[in-house]
Amino acid sequence: MTGRVRAPKGTHDLFPPESERFAAVEATARRIFGGHGYGEIRTPTFESTELFARSVGETTDIVHKEMYTFPDRKGRSLTLRPENTAGVVRALVERGIQEMPRPIRLWYAGPQFRYEQPQAGRYREFRQIGVELVGVPSAAGDAEVLGMLFEFLRALGLTDVSATVNCIPKGDARAAFSRALQEHVRPHAGVLGPDDRKRLEENPLRLFDSKDPEARRILEGAPSTLAFLDEASRAHHEELKSLLPQVGVPFTESASIVRGIDYYTLTVFEVTSQRLGAQNALLGGGRYDDLVADLGGPPTPAVGFAIGEDRLVESMTADARPARTLFAVIPDGPGEVVYALGVAGEIRALLPDAVVESDLTARGIVKSLGRAGQIAKDSSRHAFRIGRVHAVLLGSKEREGDIVTMKDLSTGTQDSFPRRQLAERLAGRER
Ligand code: HAM
Numbered sequence: 001m002t003g004r005v006r007a008p009k010g011t012h013d014l015f016p017p018e019s020e021r022f023a024a025v026e027a028t029a030r031r032i033f034g035g036h037g038y039g040e041i042r043t044p045t046f047e048s049t050e051l052f053a054r055s056v057g058e059t060t061d062i063v064h065k066e067m068y069t070f071p072d073r074k075g076r077s078l079t080l081r082p083e084n085t086a087g088v089v090r091a092l093v094e095r096g097i098q099e100m101p102r103p104i105r106l107w108y109a110g111p112q113f114r115y116e117q118p119q120a121g122r123y124r125e126f127r128q129i130g131v132e133l134v135g136v137p138s139a140a141g142d143a144e145v146l147g148m149l150f151e152f153l154r155a156l157g158l159t160d161v162s163a164t165v166n167c168i169p170k171g172d173a174r175a176a177f178s179r180a181l182q183e184h185v186r187p188h189a190g191v192l193g194p195d196d197r198k199r200l201e202e203n204p205l206r207l208f209d210s211k212d213p214e215a216r217r218i219l220e221g222a223p224s225t226l227a228f229l230d231e232a233s234r235a236h237h238e239e240l241k242s243l244l245p246q247v248g249v250p251f252t253e254s255a256s257i258v259r260g261i262d263y264y265t266l267t268v269f270e271v272t273s274q275r276l277g278a279q280n281a282l283l284g285g286g287r288y289d290d291l292v293a294d295l296g297g298p299p300t301p302a303v304g305f306a307i308g309e310d311r312l313v314e315s316m317t318a319d320a321r322p323a324r325t326l327f328a329v330i331p332d333g334p335g336e337v338v339y340a341l342g343v344a345g346e347i348r349a350l351l352p353d354a355v356v357e358s359d360l361t362a363r364g365i366v367k368s369l370g371r372a373g374q375i376a377k378d379s380s381r382h383a384f385r386i387g388r389v390h391a392v393l394l395g396s397k398e399r400e401g402d403i404v405t406m407k408d409l410s411t412g413t414q415d416s417f418p419r420r421q422l423a424e425r426l427a428g429r430e431r
Helices: 018-035 049-057 061-065 085-095 139-155 171-191 194-202 204-209 213-219 231-247 309-315 334-350 365-377 396-401 419-426
Strands: 046-048 068-071 077-080 104-113 125-134 163-168 251-253 266-272 281-287 302-308 323-331 355-358 385-394 403-408 414-418
Touching: 018 104, 018 125, 018 139, 018 309, 046 049, 046 085, 049 061, 049 077, 049 085, 085 104, 085 125, 085 302, 125 139, 125 309, 139 231, 139 266, 139 281, 139 302, 163 231, 171 194, 171 204, 171 213, 194 204, 204 213, 231 251, 231 266, 281 309, 302 309, 323 334, 323 365, 334 355, 334 385, 334 396, 334 419, 365 385, 385 396, 396 403, 403 419, 414 419
Parallel strands: 163 251, 323 355, 323 385
Antiparallel strands: 046 077, 068 077, 104 125, 125 302, 163 266, 266 281, 281 302, 385 403, 403 414
């Protein structure tokens, strides 16, 4: 066979500097979530199919239409994870959640898989950064998670975003809401497609996930989730709304967001961004107080969210990569390469936050300096944003006299000094 093999539809390769933007976002997540006491968990990218059917729910689009499900060689049904909350809860129950000190604070970053129609911001393999707070029943838990989320978004330069929150009734109240919704929609069932008619009978809440304009029109006058809350749920929701401004979370309330997954109870929220359009949420999350018990653990409340990392990176205007000083070490010819490598190593040891690149082509100072100048103007290929740039020029004069010549490319100043003075000459040049 000849010809090119292409990446599967809906996947994308990440080259530098895009890959570095993802890494910088993940580093910010680690710093901010870590600063709130959250530790990283990594769970398998495939799980038993049953896990998602029992958590995300049989009648959701995710389980019904979007999973990559396959039998392994022994005929077990496995699924590439479409989301990570189910895997995290499975792992906690398996590890013995009842023995763990509460609350349990976890975050994760990794690929997820959904067979969706690819378009801008929608992939079949995409990445999520998520957080799960397990063991806190009160609205203070929801507020911690949302406050931390907004701190993270602000750290990435996303300042014009706000959350939309809703509260989904649970238990008897949910059953009453479902009946009221059925009564509202049934007279119009004739215009619904087969999927929505199935939802209407089996899991009416899922009608809110419908993308069919007819269904959306019928739902405009539908009963409100908020009108069906029992007293305790209403108190939870009111408390959350009073806490959010105190933890720096701008929000609006909307009774029509339900976030497409069955495990949610009470709080659900999303953040959309103008750049992505309303159909494509930047992130979604909520409370899932019954999931731990549904997956065989003790009754344990929990709340969390997951950000679409690809969408996040696409909607960022500010560059999250750290600014670093670049030292371009330039030997004048092949005879100076060894001397250059020695000097480069010394600079690296003295300034661990700087980036030191040696020009191994040894094509001569004039050519290499031109290239270093170009690099200084264009940091798009690098893992870092370029701060100051110093060219370290090493010719035969430097090698023979054990001297270093350094040129600051931003100011143009150049000076030569004995190599043993490197430490004092470099002091203060790290940034
Ligand atoms: P979700 O709302 O299904 O929630 O997904 C969260 C985010 O993942 C979405 O808002 C979106 O940004 C991103 N996403 C989903 N599908 C795609 C896709 N095909 N391409 C690109 N990005 C996508 C969950 O997954 C829950 N586990 C969140 C959660 C955590 N709830 C509680 N804890």
